[in-house]
Amino acid sequence: MGAAKQAIHAAVADEADVSVAEGVPAERPTTRKVLPIVEGVVLVAALLAPLVLQDYLTVFATRVIILALFALSFDLVWGYAGIMSFGQALFFGSAGYGVALLARDLNVTNILLVLPAGTLIGLTFALLLGGFLLLGRHPSSVIFVSLGTLTGSYAADRLARGWYYLGGQNGIPSIAPMSLGSYDFTEGPAFYYLVLGILVVVYLLCRFLVRSQFGLALAGLRENEQRIAFFGYKAQHLKAIIFTIGGAVAGLAGSLYAFHEGFVWPNMVGVVVSTQVVLYVLFGGSGTLIGAVIGAIIVEGVSFWLSDNYRDIWPIILGLLLLLVILFRPLGLISFVLGERERVGSFGAKPKEKRNAAP
Amino acid sequence: MPLLEAAGVKKVFGKLTALDGASLTVGENEFHGLIGPNGSGKSTLMKCIAGAEVPTQGKVSFVNTDITEFTPTERARAGMSLKFQITSVLPSLTLYDNILLALQAQCSLLDLVFSRTRGLLHDQVMTMLTQFRLADRAFEAAAALSHGQQQWLEIAMALAGKPKLLLLDEPTGGMSLEERRVTGELLQPIKQHCSLVIVEHDLDFIRDICDRLTVLDQGKVLASGTVSEIQANKSVQEIYLRRA
Numbered sequence A: 001m002g003a004a005k006q007a008i009h010a011a012v013a014d015e016a017d018v019s020v021a022e023g024v025p026a027e028r029p030t031t032r033k034v035l036p037i038v039e040g041v042v043l044v045a046a047l048l049a050p051l052v053l054q055d056y057l058t059v060f061a062t063r064v065i066i067l068a069l070f071a072l073s074f075d076l077v078w079g080y081a082g083i084m085s086f087g088q089a090l091f092f093g094s095a096g097y098g099v100a101l102l103a104r105d106l107n108v109t110n111i112l113l114v115l116p117a118g119t120l121i122g123l124t125f126a127l128l129l130g131g132f133l134l135l136g137r138h139p140s141s142v143i144f145v146s147l148g149t150l151t152g153s154y155a156a157d158r159l160a161r162g163w164y165y166l167g168g169q170n171g172i173p174s175i176a177p178m179s180l181g182s183y184d185f186t187e188g189p190a191f192y193y194l195v196l197g198i199l200v201v202v203y204l205l206c207r208f209l210v211r212s213q214f215g216l217a218l219a220g221l222r223e224n225e226q227r228i229a230f231f232g233y234k235a236q237h238l239k240a241i242i243f244t245i246g247g248a249v250a251g252l253a254g255s256l257y258a259f260h261e262g263f264v265w266p267n268m269v270g271v272v273v274s275t276q277v278v279l280y281v282l283f284g285g286s287g288t289l290i291g292a293v294i295g296a297i298i299v300e301g302v303s304f305w306l307s308d309n310y311r312d313i314w315p316i317i318l319g320l321l322l323l324l325v326i327l328f329r330p331l332g333l334i335s336f337v338l339g340e341r342e343r344v345g346s347f348g349a350k351p352k353e354k355r356n357a358a359p
Numbered sequence B: 001m002p003l004l005e006a007a008g009v010k011k012v013f014g015k016l017t018a019l020d021g022a023s024l025t026v027g028e029n030e031f032h033g034l035i036g037p038n039g040s041g042k043s044t045l046m047k048c049i050a051g052a053e054v055p056t057q058g059k060v061s062f063v064n065t066d067i068t069e070f071t072p073t074e075r076a077r078a079g080m081s082l083k084f085q086i087t088s089v090l091p092s093l094t095l096y097d098n099i100l101l102a103l104q105a106q107c108s109l110l111d112l113v114f115s116r117t118r119g120l121l122h123d124q125v126m127t128m129l130t131q132f133r134l135a136d137r138a139f140e141a142a143a144a145l146s147h148g149q150q151q152w153l154e155i156a157m158a159l160a161g162k163p164k165l166l167l168l169d170e171p172t173g174g175m176s177l178e179e180r181r182v183t184g185e186l187l188q189p190i191k192q193h194c195s196l197v198i199v200e201h202d203l204d205f206i207r208d209i210c211d212r213l214t215v216l217d218q219g220k221v222l223a224s225g226t227v228s229e230i231q232a233n234k235s236v237q238e239i240y241l242r243r244a
Helices: A002-021 A035-052 A055-080 A088-106 A111-134 A142-162 A189-210 A213-223 A225-231 A235-261 A271-284 A290-309 A314-328 A340-344 A351-357 B042-050 B072-078 B095-106 B109-113 B116-131 B147-160 B177-192 B203-209 B227-232 B234-243
Strands: A178-180 A183-185 B004-013 B016-026 B031-035 B057-062 B080-083 B165-169 B195-199 B212-217 B220-226
Touching: A035 A055, A035 A189, A035 A290, A055 A088, A055 A189, A055 A213, A055 A235, A055 A271, A055 A290, A088 A111, A088 A142, A088 A235, A088 A271, A111 A142, A111 A178, A111 A235, A142 A271, A183 A189, A189 A213, A189 A235, A213 A225, A213 A235, A213 B095, A213 B109, A213 B116, A225 A235, A225 B072, A225 B080, A225 B095, A271 A290, A271 A314, A290 A314, B004 B042, B016 B031, B016 B042, B016 B057, B016 B195, B016 B212, B031 B042, B031 B203, B042 B057, B042 B080, B042 B165, B042 B195, B072 B080, B080 B147, B095 B116, B095 B147, B109 B116, B116 B147, B147 B165, B147 B177, B177 B195, B177 B203, B212 B227, B212 B234, B220 B227, B220 B234
Parallel strands: B016 B220, B031 B195, B031 B212, B080 B165, B165 B195
Antiparallel strands: A178 A183, B004 B016, B004 B057, B212 B220
């Protein structure tokens, strides 16, 4: 049933693309909006999940929601600004380590302190790295930025492994739970809904940002950076801004992750996790926000199920699945239901409303 | 004092000398044509003026400022605009958004984030679209336009920021005769506030709209002057005969 629906949507989307390509006058912005429906379905499913899932699965789902938040940060920088960041875990992990140290050394676990602190750590690291990689006088090449971020993540991994204060190879175990007054957030439905609430708020903020006129500038940046520089845009500044925001979101996700898992370890800042988030977004579909969330849920869900049922060969099956999607659906799973026109979307208020509102 | 002055511009790519001390002077509100055989260095000179390439030697001044080392962004902010040879409108965006994208380049970040630009610039967007005869298709994707219309959209985008100088690289490439004629008509009104440097193969088109011409050959200026002076010039006739 669902699959048939998807096929129909895909057919409709393809048709629209063809008419555009042939130069037949396209209709005005379509009234058919798939994106809000997808977002609604994902939200409802996420809200209901703890009610139907067993406890240990709710814990797993919480982890997935945190990773979805992390995926959002990569979608912002790659899907919207076209910055190939292979070091997103640097911001995720450093925030995780930061809040773990706050909890271990200063006994600070208040949620109102640790989450802003984690966000700030991610933001600061992204500002420093982004400033270095992106803010040259001339635009930096994609390869420079991707290698730079990759190196940053790799270096952080090595540093964490070798630094006794950070627990070396073992990381920092037994982090005290996050608290609010006398209430401790331990694994379970409360933590799940907290994380989901944060994801929804951050998602809406990101959505507001990418659908604003700033988002239009980002679309220009992504499609043709040189062109918009010739209009007078400070393209590198735009990139540094979105990179920094991405770092902040990754930092928020990293601090939640640290408290949820109860420990941090060097992998969290390293290349493996950096690559993982790239896969979520490519798999789900970049430049849509919801694609990143869906990608994280499906990749993690499928790995979980596969590792349970095919203990030995599951990474191979997962790898093949990812390859298939990237080969045949380069725009990710979301492209089964979402046409190109809606993916790029519109920016700011609808022009019609604008005209009515104008005196 | 001229609006634009490129003096002794030399550009070397490896062993190839694309420009060998070319100069170009453009006054205010002047339409200046840049012509010459293929490989004569026209596009390279345009790129050096626009900032897409940095000259190996020589100097480019714009409104009394040495801009040789300026980035494209700084040039745009100084009042220079460029239409690329290859159309680079953003195909999946609407015409309206394409123009708005160009118009809001110098707006503040807060205006962008809170989408105030749309309210501020709506009238200007529609004026540009009307001027370029595209207003009735404002909310279609740019990909739906014909090639000629895409070129007009691109010119409209280049003019959106009210530049003092517009650089057009082969604006009529791939256009029908009728589209070429309309392009000429569309460009005439901008003369009141903007100078134009135009690279074009269509000599009739150039002759119709330009005040002055500069002829390049093998990276050097062969001749420069009014249209009738150039037409009477023996060596110019020669290179075009040689080519034919």
